[in-house]
Amino acid sequence: MENSIEKYLxxxxxxxxxxxxxxxxxxxxxxxxxxxxxxxxxxxxKEAGRIDLKETLESFDQxxxxxxxxxxxxxxxKKALLIAAILIVLFGVYQFIKPQNSFTGxxxxxxxxxxxxxxxxxxxxxxSKQINWEKAASFYSNKEFEKAILFFNKTAAEVPDYLSSFxxxxxxxSKETPNYQExxxxxxxxxxSDNDYIQQxxxxxxxxxxxxxxxxxxxxxxxxxxxxxxxxYLRAEQIINLTIED
Amino acid sequence: MIKSNDLERxxxxxxxxxxxxxxxxxxxxxxxxxxxxxxxIFQETVIAFYENVLKNKFKGDSAISxxxxxxxxxxxxxxxxxxxxxxxxxxxxxxxxxxxKSPMAxxxxxxxxxQILEVLGSIGSQxxxxxxxxxxxxxxMKEIAQEGDYSSEQIVRNKKYKCLKKLKELIAEKPHLIQxxxxxxx
Numbered sequence: 001m002e003n004s005i006e007k008y009l010x011x012x013x014x015x016x017x018x019x020x021x022x023x024x025x026x027x028x029x030x031x032x033x034x035x036x037x038x039x040x041x042x043x044x045x046k047e048a049g050r051i052d053l054k055e056t057l058e059s060f061d062q063x064x065x066x067x068x069x070x071x072x073x074x075x076x077x078k079k080a081l082l083i084a085a086i087l088i089v090l091f092g093v094y095q096f097i098k099p100q101n102s103f104t105g106x107x108x109x110x111x112x113x114x115x116x117x118x119x120x121x122x123x124x125x126x127x128s129k130q131i132n133w134e135k136a137a138s139f140y141s142n143k144e145f146e147k148a149i150l151f152f153n154k155t156a157a158e159v160p161d162y163l164s165s166f167x168x169x170x171x172x173x174s175k176e177t178p179n180y181q182e183x184x185x186x187x188x189x190x191x192x193s194d195n196d197y198i199q200q201x202x203x204x205x206x207x208x209x210x211x212x213x214x215x216x217x218x219x220x221x222x223x224x225x226x227x228x229x230x231x232x233y234l235r236a237e238q239i240i241n242l243t244i245e246d
Numbered sequence: 247m248i249k250s251n252d253l254e255r256x257x258x259x260x261x262x263x264x265x266x267x268x269x270x271x272x273x274x275x276x277x278x279x280x281x282x283x284x285x286x287i288f289q290e291t292v293i294a295f296y297e298n299v300l301k302n303k304f305k306g307d308s309a310i311s312x313x314x315x316x317x318x319x320x321x322x323x324x325x326x327x328x329x330x331x332x333x334x335x336x337x338x339x340x341x342x343x344x345x346x347k348s349p350m351a352x353x354x355x356x357x358x359x360x361q362i363l364e365v366l367g368s369i370g371s372q373x374x375x376x377x378x379x380x381x382x383x384x385x386x387m388k389e390i391a392q393e394g395d396y397s398s399e400q401i402v403r404n405k406k407y408k409c410l411k412k413l414k415e416l417i418a419e420k421p422h423l424i425q426x427x428x429x430x431x432x
Contacts, residue, residue, distance in 0.1 A: 037414045044365060044417065046381065056256060061285065107323065111330070243276050
């Protein structure tokens, strides 16, 4: 029993042995329990190995710190060091500005973008029928964004324009083949009217601009979000602090 | 060298660590990371690199520094994502330190580490070293016999069997630990 479990865990079983092993796992409770404990033992040892290795790495770090300890420096050497320091700063600036040491707009976009929460029903006593809005919301919840867009476009008589514009914008960013420019245009419609979604639209517009590599415009928006402590201002602050390629 | 004996492995890792720390950490520092986060991500990166070498996932097609840099970059992006998930809208600014926990601490939280160390303490240092050498460092019975205080491969094999048996008995007494280990991603 133990040998076969060890062999399975080491990944050296052939396909026939694998099939037999997995079938036994499903039918033999005692065997399954023995397997679970052996697997846990292996995981524990691997964690222990990592803890050991981390301690070894930590000791390298301490070695580096003691190597860096400053000795007494003669005055003539200080001048030479000053020149070296300038060169290091210049090199540092080069490291800082070279593209390899930064993220792309797309990477930042992919890290921070997530679709806004689903639209809710709007109760309106005078206009209780919101068939298109409900359908659009349902497609949006099911992540069927192409279909959601079709129905958001039909909601003019059912909900305020800014709502359909906002969710159309999010759907345009979320659909399988996103249209960032068109999404931005929808967010601008929201931003240019008086409503409760302006801050959210600003955040998504900023992200879409980043995706389109319009870093400068995007940063203006993220700075404005931070200044006003608007929607997602902490995330906006993180983005401002990242090094993003121009 | 990394797959060689303990001394050569440590020397190889020392060179890799010292030659790459500044570059990787400066990348994280210039992308909103703290010094502690930079060090944790770098150490996690070296550990991931080491494990990839053992699994033959790193074949030397790219320079080690490039490989390390790309792992660190990936890990840092993931860390930012994790921080974002923890972030709640309208959180007070002062609370940011709470979700900037060390990534290593996320991987091996204190509770798990304590329990692992407790179990390892019960099996004794010889068993611990033997099992880590065999299971984590992928050392063969022959290599362990040559480097350790063992007169033959068979003795190592028998010893490993006994150590693993003892470890499993200890784990079986701690169902909570099995659950903690199950949740471990590796």
